[in-house]
Amino acid sequence: MKLSLELYISANWAVVVVYVLATISNVAGVLFNNERMERISYWGASLGLALHSLVIAYWWSVVGHGPYMAPNEVLSSDAWAVMAAFLIFLRIYPRIKPASILAFPSAFLMLALSLFYNPGIRTLPATFRSVWLIIHIGLYKISLATLVIGCALAIFYLLKQRGDRGWLARLPTLETLDVYSYRFAGFGFIFWTIGMLAGSIWAHQSWGRFWGWDPTETWSLITCLMFGAYLHLRRFFKLKGTAAAWFFIACFIISLVSLFGMATLSGSIHSEYFK
Amino acid sequence: MNKFKQFITARSISLGLILMLAGVMYISTLVPQQIDSTPGTMEAWRSGHASWLWLVDVLQLHSIYGQPWFAATILCAALSLGVSSYDQLVVTRRKLHSTATSSAEEIAVALSRHLLESVAHTNRYRSIKIGSGDNLKFIKNPWGYFGVILLHVGMTLVILVSLYVSLTGRQGALMLVEGEQRDGRQPWNAHQHGLMVAPLQLPGAMRLDRVRVHFDDKNRQQEVSSDISFTDQSGRTESLIASINRIQHYRGLRIYHAAQYGDAFTVTFTDREGNSHVERIMVQQAMDPAKSGYSEDFSVTWSPFLFDAKYFADADRKSMLSTNPELFLRMLDGGRETARTSLTRGVTANLGEYRVKFDRVEKWSKLIIVDITGISAIFAGFAIIMLGGLIHYMAPPRELIGIRQRDGNYNIYWKAVYFRDFFVEERDQMITTFNEGSLV
Numbered sequence: 001m002k003l004s005l006e007l008y009i010s011a012n013w014a015v016v017v018v019y020v021l022a023t024i025s026n027v028a029g030v031l032f033n034n035e036r037m038e039r040i041s042y043w044g045a046s047l048g049l050a051l052h053s054l055v056i057a058y059w060w061s062v063v064g065h066g067p068y069m070a071p072n073e074v075l076s077s078d079a080w081a082v083m084a085a086f087l088i089f090l091r092i093y094p095r096i097k098p099a100s101i102l103a104f105p106s107a108f109l110m111l112a113l114s115l116f117y118n119p120g121i122r123t124l125p126a127t128f129r130s131v132w133l134i135i136h137i138g139l140y141k142i143s144l145a146t147l148v149i150g151c152a153l154a155i156f157y158l159l160k161q162r163g164d165r166g167w168l169a170r171l172p173t174l175e176t177l178d179v180y181s182y183r184f185a186g187f188g189f190i191f192w193t194i195g196m197l198a199g200s201i202w203a204h205q206s207w208g209r210f211w212g213w214d215p216t217e218t219w220s221l222i223t224c225l226m227f228g229a230y231l232h233l234r235r236f237f238k239l240k241g242t243a244a245a246w247f248f249i250a251c252f253i254i255s256l257v258s259l260f261g262m263a264t265l266s267g268s269i270h271s272e273y274f275k
Numbered sequence: 276m277n278k279f280k281q282f283i284t285a286r287s288i289s290l291g292l293i294l295m296l297a298g299v300m301y302i303s304t305l306v307p308q309q310i311d312s313t314p315g316t317m318e319a320w321r322s323g324h325a326s327w328l329w330l331v332d333v334l335q336l337h338s339i340y341g342q343p344w345f346a347a348t349i350l351c352a353a354l355s356l357g358v359s360s361y362d363q364l365v366v367t368r369r370k371l372h373s374t375a376t377s378s379a380e381e382i383a384v385a386l387s388r389h390l391l392e393s394v395a396h397t398n399r400y401r402s403i404k405i406g407s408g409d410n411l412k413f414i415k416n417p418w419g420y421f422g423v424i425l426l427h428v429g430m431t432l433v434i435l436v437s438l439y440v441s442l443t444g445r446q447g448a449l450m451l452v453e454g455e456q457r458d459g460r461q462p463w464n465a466h467q468h469g470l471m472v473a474p475l476q477l478p479g480a481m482r483l484d485r486v487r488v489h490f491d492d493k494n495r496q497q498e499v500s501s502d503i504s505f506t507d508q509s510g511r512t513e514s515l516i517a518s519i520n521r522i523q524h525y526r527g528l529r530i531y532h533a534a535q536y537g538d539a540f541t542v543t544f545t546d547r548e549g550n551s552h553v554e555r556i557m558v559q560q561a562m563d564p565a566k567s568g569y570s571e572d573f574s575v576t577w578s579p580f581l582f583d584a585k586y587f588a589d590a591d592r593k594s595m596l597s598t599n600p601e602l603f604l605r606m607l608d609g610g611r612e613t614a615r616t617s618l619t620r621g622v623t624a625n626l627g628e629y630r631v632k633f634d635r636v637e638k639w640s641k642l643i644i645v646d647i648t649g650i651s652a653i654f655a656g657f658a659i660i661m662l663g664g665l666i667h668y669m670a671p672p673r674e675l676i677g678i679r680q681r682d683g684n685y686n687i688y689w690k691a692v693y694f695r696d697f698f699v700e701e702r703d704q705m706i707t708t709f710n711e712g713s714l715v
Contacts (some may be wrong), residue, residue, distance in 0.1 A: 180361045201657065222297050
């Protein structure tokens with residue numbers, strides 16, 4: 001078992017190195033308008049993602065449960081979700097390409113951080129053995145990934161608006177950044193909501209209640225309401241541009257508090273895996 | 276009535292309600308709630324926030340979710356959602372069959388009907404019947420119009436049924452040791468009930484026959500289940516096996532196996548005067564030979580001190596299947612540890628001013644008995660929300676409108692109902708096809 005843990009840690013560090021190289025190549029490509037470097041970065045990211053998938057699958061087979069118990073597993077699978085979602089959405093919406101500047105470093109930072117969380121084998125409690133858990137957690141990870149992309153676009157909007165020079169001039173137009181950020185907020189909102197509802201079904205199955213005002217549940221609902229307000233403001237109150245970008249960033253920060261802050265700080269049942 | 280409708284569906288009201296609910300929930304994370312806080316936490320918070328207590332007490336902020344004003348806010352939100360869903364349905368049906376072009380872009384002029392129909396068909400725009408006239412309308416993803424409506428209808432259903440459940444639902448929890456029996460006259464370990472119903476009573480006697488905690492050869496826990504039996508007033512007994520994530524039913528009640536279970540240690544405390552007190556200490560199941568399971572702090576009537584316990588499944592830290600657990604007891608005074616000891620079965624030791632003896636160990640588990648109706652409607656609401664959200668964000672509708680001219684040809688208008696920038700390529704492709712077609 002000790003050997004498999006060492007192998008797992010080494011393989012994760014190898015993935016971090018691949019992601020870092022992809023990030024350097026990507027940032028250089030975007031900043032210096034070097035298409036070859038950018039192309040290499042996507043190959044690197046895809047290679048890193050393939051390795052990362054293998055590492056996760058290997059660890060799944062060793063510990064006997066998915067990547068959602070130990071903090072190390074949670075962060076690693078979050079990093080995987082961000083990278084995978086970015087590469088998939090890039091094929092569907094090529095204009096989100098510059099969001100790699102935030103997506104790539106997010107992935108390697110989360111994965112590197114995960115390795116400082118004392119990787120080890122955690123036993124899966126009996127209540128966690130439900131298909132709803134996988135749906136619940138999987139949807140939150142997809143939501144996080146789409147929100148990271150949307151947040152990157154909102155940040156680019158704010159940067160480009162201050163001065164449309166250098167590499168910023170090569171980003172899509174302000175209108176495009178704005179509407180893409182809006183669309184990804186929509187994706188994030190819907191995946192978040194469905195993830196929350198799946199959690200509710202699981203809670204009912206496990207504990208006989210579908211909602212318990214647990215701190216993480218409450219913050220998750222706050223996040224959902226804030227993104228609901230954002231979408232309402234955009235649709236009915238014509239909120240756009242700078243104000244919309246700042247509002248999105250605020251909602252994104254709230255989502256991070258729900259996902260990571262509450263799980264680490266509060267006495268929530270959701271914090272079990274971060275202990 | 277119309278004024279009320281206008282008020283409740285005003286965009287500022289709906290946004291205000293969303294932000295108000297988010298704000299109230301935020302406050303609930305700052306002010307400890309009775310539902311999930313210990314008396315100690317509550318007291319510590321109150322002593323540290325003396326200047327706010329008048330407001331906290333007036334608004335009953337320690338139990339926000341049980342307050343009538345919170346229920347009223349939720350009800351307003353449900354009304355707003357419900358009425359606006361109806362309004363949206365009316366508007367959507369009108370829009371669906373309208374050929375108004377005020378918000379659409381003119382993308383081609385003087386085209387034949389055949390070419391328009393052909394391009395619409397190729398791009399998977401479906402023909403929509405319109406009221407009168409010779410104009411034509413095609414829509415891609417016409418169901419996309421109904422996404423927001425479904426989203427709102429689902430939310431309305433969930434909120435209203437949740438309110439109903441909170442008013443009529445009731446449940447009780449029992450923590451039983453193997454062989455222990457309770458009936459309807461004995462108190463629950465914990466219970467709650469809605470304002471419109473009386474507390475839940477067991478329909479007979481319930482006995483915990485056996486708790487099974489299975490571990491594999493690598494000491495990994497596999498399954499937990501409890502054998503229980505109900506005996507009704509006529510003396511008829513029915514046996515059930517409850518396990519985590521596998522719900523059992525008895526006479527309309529749902530029986531859940533909680534995540535709380537483990538070993539109950541019977542310990543005899545003897546004080547300096549020679550008085551003996553037998554206590555049964557329920558400790559959460561240890562999950563690994565090297566890791567302990569912990570109890571809650573507990574007080575007793577015969578001592579001013581608090582106590583707590585932890586145990587290892589195996590005194591040798593080797594196997595979860597061992598029959599030789601090691602129990603640790605602590606004595607606390609004002610949160611400070613004043614004494615500690617460890618015991619194995621049959622052993623006696625000192626714990627501060629007491630002699631303690633570990634007499635025996637049995638399995639215990641917590642069972643939750645629930646009497647709730649309406650959950651299916653809530654889950655139906657969830658399904659409607661999911662469907663609405665997916666339709667709205669994944670399949671935005673696009674319209675292609677042909678306005679017939681005097682010469683029998685058509686001027687073509689295109690519109691994406693939302694997220695227009697995402698579909699400009701589709702629009703441009705159609706423009707190219709129209710231009711090429713018109714030249715032929």
